[in-house]
Amino acid sequence: MQATRNEGASTFLLASRPINQRVIILGGVLLLLLVVVMIVSAAHGAAQIPYADVARLILRGLGFNVAVDVSTSQATIVNQVRLPRIAVGALAGAALAAAGVTLQGTFRNPLADPSIIGVSVGGSLGAVVAISLGLANSGLWVLPIFAFVGAMGAALLVYVLSLANGKSQPATLLLAGVAVNAFLGALISALLLFTNQFPELQAILSWLIGGLRGLGWAHAGAIAGPVLVTIALLFAFARDLNLMLLGEETAQGLGIDVGRTRFVLLMLAALATGSAVSIAGPIGFVGLVVPHMLRLIVGPDHRLLLPVSALGGAVFLVATDTIARTIIQPAELQVGIITNLLGAPFFLYLLYRNRRLLRSL
Amino acid sequence: MKRHHLLMLLLVLLALAMSACTPAASEQPAATEQPAEPEGGEEAGAEDAAFPVTVVDGLGTEVTLDAPPTRIVSMTLGTDELLLDLVGPERIAAITYLASDATTSNIAGRPELEQIGATVEPNPSPEQIIALEPDLVFVASFTDATVIEQLRSAGLTVFAVGSFNSIEAMQENILTIGELVGEPERAAELVAEMDATLAAVEQAVQGAEGEPPSVLYLSTGGWVAGSATTVDDMINRAGGTNIAADLVDWNQISEEALIELNPDVVVLSPYVTDEEFAGNPAFSGMAAVEAGRVFAIHDAYMSATSHYIVRGVEVLAHRLYPDLVPAPDYLDEG
Numbered sequence: 121m122q123a124t125r126n127e128g129a130s131t132f133l134l135a136s137r138p139i140n141q142r143v144i145i146l147g148g149v150l151l152l153l154l155v156v157v158m159i160v161s162a163a164h165g166a167a168q169i170p171y172a173d174v175a176r177l178i179l180r181g182l183g184f185n186v187a188v189d190v191s192t193s194q195a196t197i198v199n200q201v202r203l204p205r206i207a208v209g210a211l212a213g214a215a216l217a218a219a220g221v222t223l224q225g226t227f228r229n230p231l232a233d234p235s236i237i238g239v240s241v242g243g244s245l246g247a248v249v250a251i252s253l254g255l256a257n258s259g260l261w262v263l264p265i266f267a268f269v270g271a272m273g274a275a276l277l278v279y280v281l282s283l284a285n286g287k288s289q290p291a292t293l294l295l296a297g298v299a300v301n302a303f304l305g306a307l308i309s310a311l312l313l314f315t316n317q318f319p320e321l322q323a324i325l326s327w328l329i330g331g332l333r334g335l336g337w338a339h340a341g342a343i344a345g346p347v348l349v350t351i352a353l354l355f356a357f358a359r360d361l362n363l364m365l366l367g368e369e370t371a372q373g374l375g376i377d378v379g380r381t382r383f384v385l386l387m388l389a390a391l392a393t394g395s396a397v398s399i400a401g402p403i404g405f406v407g408l409v410v411p412h413m414l415r416l417i418v419g420p421d422h423r424l425l426l427p428v429s430a431l432g433g434a435v436f437l438v439a440t441d442t443i444a445r446t447i448i449q450p451a452e453l454q455v456g457i458i459t460n461l462l463g464a465p466f467f468l469y470l471l472y473r474n475r476r477l478l479r480s481l
Numbered sequence: 482m483k484r485h486h487l488l489m490l491l492l493v494l495l496a497l498a499m500s501a502c503t504p505a506a507s508e509q510p511a512a513t514e515q516p517a518e519p520e521g522g523e524e525a526g527a528e529d530a531a532f533p534v535t536v537v538d539g540l541g542t543e544v545t546l547d548a549p550p551t552r553i554v555s556m557t558l559g560t561d562e563l564l565l566d567l568v569g570p571e572r573i574a575a576i577t578y579l580a581s582d583a584t585t586s587n588i589a590g591r592p593e594l595e596q597i598g599a600t601v602e603p604n605p606s607p608e609q610i611i612a613l614e615p616d617l618v619f620v621a622s623f624t625d626a627t628v629i630e631q632l633r634s635a636g637l638t639v640f641a642v643g644s645f646n647s648i649e650a651m652q653e654n655i656l657t658i659g660e661l662v663g664e665p666e667r668a669a670e671l672v673a674e675m676d677a678t679l680a681a682v683e684q685a686v687q688g689a690e691g692e693p694p695s696v697l698y699l700s701t702g703g704w705v706a707g708s709a710t711t712v713d714d715m716i717n718r719a720g721g722t723n724i725a726a727d728l729v730d731w732n733q734i735s736e737e738a739l740i741e742l743n744p745d746v747v748v749l750s751p752y753v754t755d756e757e758f759a760g761n762p763a764f765s766g767m768a769a770v771e772a773g774r775v776f777a778i779h780d781a782y783m784s785a786t787s788h789y790i791v792r793g794v795e796v797l798a799h800r801l802y803p804d805l806v807p808a809p810d811y812l813d814e815g
Contacts (some may be wrong), residue, residue: 166737192766197737200763316578316603318585319752326702333703334736334757450728450738 150431161442207340210434212396217433219389220407225361235404238300242274243267243397260342268394330401331454358422405463539643549663550617559786560619575599587789686720696721697744719798
């Protein structure tokens with residue numbers, strides 16, 4: 121982040137245009153890309169279906185009177201297996217990327233990501249508690265609430281641990297994240313050990329492995345509300361995030377209640393992460409890879425970076441899940457495997473690039 | 482930093498000292514037991530000329546007993562079920578907690594279980610097993626190798642049950658265990674009863690007309706039984722064909738691959754939730770669903786690794802051919 125800020129605004133895409141126009145133009149381009157990726161994703165798998173037929177099926181699903189010439193099983197595969205899964209993937213990807221941008225801005229730390237600082241594993245713990253108490257089946261909203269509480273608790277814990285002299289230090293934040301990850305991970309292992317009922321154990325394990333297998337429209341509906349509302353609220357805080365990048369004293373001087381704003385932003389990031397994690401399981405590094413790539417292209421202004429990252433996160437997770445789904449047919453990988461394979465080296469690269477920043481602290 | 486190094490060194494030394502101590506400490510009870518063993522051996526040896534007996538267990542290890550075992554500890558459900566009918570409760574010191582769990586056990590309601598003094602709980606520590614002073618311990622091939630090693634180095638005789646991919650392999654295992662516990666005739670009897678049940682099913686389904694139905698066995702998380710599995714063997718013996726036979730062993734396949742397979746009959750493990758299959762709109766168009774030929778079969782029958790496995794074949798045949806194979810009297814929709 122430090123480096124990109126010094127590069128100067130003129131190198132960023134469409135930098136001469138007003139910010140509102142850039143949001144509309146770049147947002148439109150990414151939205152188009154998302155639609156294309158969705159159609160491509162919905163076309164590939166065990167049964168290959170032509171792109172045009174997929175597009176027609178989607179249009180028909182949206183209520184248009186379009187004739188489609190596909191077999192019943194192909195229509196079921198697209199409508200009931202692939203499209204809901206794609207919708208959940210897009211929502212989860214958007215939530216995780218928006219949470220990543222927010223955490224990086226709030227902590228002024230380029231390495232902040234829900235999966236690194238322990239927010240994701242907090243959400244996992246919440247979900248595992250709900251499953252092992254046998255509450256998970258009482259409603260689709262139960263898991264998101266437990267996951268949110270867990271994610272929020274972990275976020276606050278990491279934040280308090282990383283405070284030194286009243287400021288959140290980047291290196292301390294990462295180390296606190298390591299500790300919280302290990303501690304909450306141990307609690308999850310202990311819960312697994314004490315859960316002797318096979319169905320619950322099975323549910324926990326398959327949830328911990330993560331992935332978007334078996335998700336239907338009901339799941340997409342369950343997280344659509346929280347994810348979209350959270351992203352909209354985060355967008356409303358974009359200007360505050362910009363000011364917080366200038367440093368806490370400066371932000372305070374400019375009239376921001378830094379403590380309260382940071383708390384609200386953390387809550388929102390935890391809510392976004394909790395929603396994504398509760399349905400899709402722990403998926404790492406989306407909040408790291410996507411915002412950084414886009415920061416290089418669009419610059420550090422959160423009014424642009426935040427919506428663009430949310431859309432980019434949706435594109436990224438739908439694309440990686442398509443790879444996960446099709447690479448070892450008829451079996452499939454969990455999407456978290458792909459995001460971690462891509463994300464971990466990227467994290468090391470960022471660590472290397474920011475080594476001077478980290479050493480100085 | 483220096484202090485850290487010293488601390489590390491101390492820890493390493495401590496660890497080394499402990500690892501050096503453990504075998505020595507655990508050999509002592511073994512050594513004191515040894516003089517006792519031949520006494521028991523002589524007694525039993527007078528009754529049973531077959532001993533000492535040496536067999537090869539499921540992991541290829543030779544297991545030798547000098548006398549018929551009288552304090553057997555079973556750490557697998559399959560041996561719980563087998564031993565109860567093979568040697569009876571008097572000679573069993575402990576069985577697993579699963580034996581009394583009706584969802585997975587074929588012996589859950591049996592009154593003899595109360596005569597057995599101890600239960601092996603989940604994640605048992607080797608200490609608890611050693612404290613039972615067993616003269617034979619049955620573990621699974623998937624039991625933690627370090628646990629098996631600890632039990633053996635404590636002087637216990639351990640038989641690791643292998644994993645099976647056919648009913649025939651299970652029958653061989655029953656005969657091997659029968660030999661080891663000194664009950665070869667009873668073991669042969671159990672195997673003969675299995676063969677009789679299988680032959681009766683085979684004869685009944687021979688009367689079926691038309692192509693045998695294609696069957697998919699689906700467990701939770703999209704795991705299906707391919708060829709070279711016990712379930713594949715069971716499907717064939719019950720007069721069906723395994724639609725996933727192109728896949729070898731157990732495979733986890735995608736939802737759309739399931740839809741594309743489109744079998745005549747789907748057999749569900751009871752752990753498959755309604756949300757996962759029956760209530761999932763993705764599968765509502767499958768031929769088996771539309772024809773109402775989706776059956777959940779009690780896990781105790783389908784997943785047994787004892788002589789009770791033939792129940793799975795019988796129930797499966799009843800589901801495939803309800804007119805030819807009547808519902809067995811033990812049938813529990815579990």
